Amino acid sequence: MAGPETGVFNVSGNQPVSEMKSCPQCGEKILAVAIKCRYCEQYLDGRQQNSGDDSSSMERMLLPVGRPVSAIAAGYCALLGIFPMCGLPFSIAALVCGIMARKEIKKNPKLSGTGRAIFGIIVGGLMIVAHLAIFAMVVISSLQQPVR
Ligand SMILES: [Zn+2]
Numbered sequence: 001m002a003g004p005e006t007g008v009f010n011v012s013g014n015q016p017v018s019e020m021k022s023c024p025q026c027g028e029k030i031l032a033v034a035i036k037c038r039y040c041e042q043y044l045d046g047r048q049q050n051s052g053d054d055s056s057s058m059e060r061m062l063l064p065v066g067r068p069v070s071a072i073a074a075g076y077c078a079l080l081g082i083f084p085m086c087g088l089p090f091s092i093a094a095l096v097c098g099i100m101a102r103k104e105i106k107k108n109p110k111l112s113g114t115g116r117a118i119f120g121i122i123v124g125g126l127m128i129v130a131h132l133a134i135f136a137m138v139v140i141s142s143l144q145q146p147v148r
Contacts, residue, residue, distance in 0.1 A: 074120025
């Protein structure tokens with residue numbers, strides 16, 4: 001950002017300075033002809049200032065913005081759930097968080113994170129089965145082999 005004058009768009013450029021109004025957003029005195037408040041950068045014609053919203057999808061992948069926490073948790077828990085022995089609680093958490101995230105995204109379609117949610121549900125679900133299978137095998141083999 002340069003000076004405070006940038007961000008204020010005059011219609012003609014030589015409006016008298018006396019024509020002022022207060023910004024409905026922050027209450028600061030701004031030019032009556034201003035389209036955008038110079039203090040809070042809020043557009044005054046009802047436009048939404050979401051220039052960063054349509055940024056690259058790469059940025060959305062990296063930044064945990066606009067997605068439910070449950071979706072992020074589902075992603076991480078699914079990864080942690082892959083570990084043998086201690087992974088079962090994480091797998092269950094991934095499945096639960098994934099389902100929660102899917103519900104939250106359905107309620108608010110603006111949110112992203114569906115990929116993580118589905119990842120959590122699928123990987124979490126598969127890992128629960130895998131962990132239970134391993135657990136069952138350990139139990140069965142320990143029952144079949146009498147302790148000497
Ligand atoms: Zn303002």
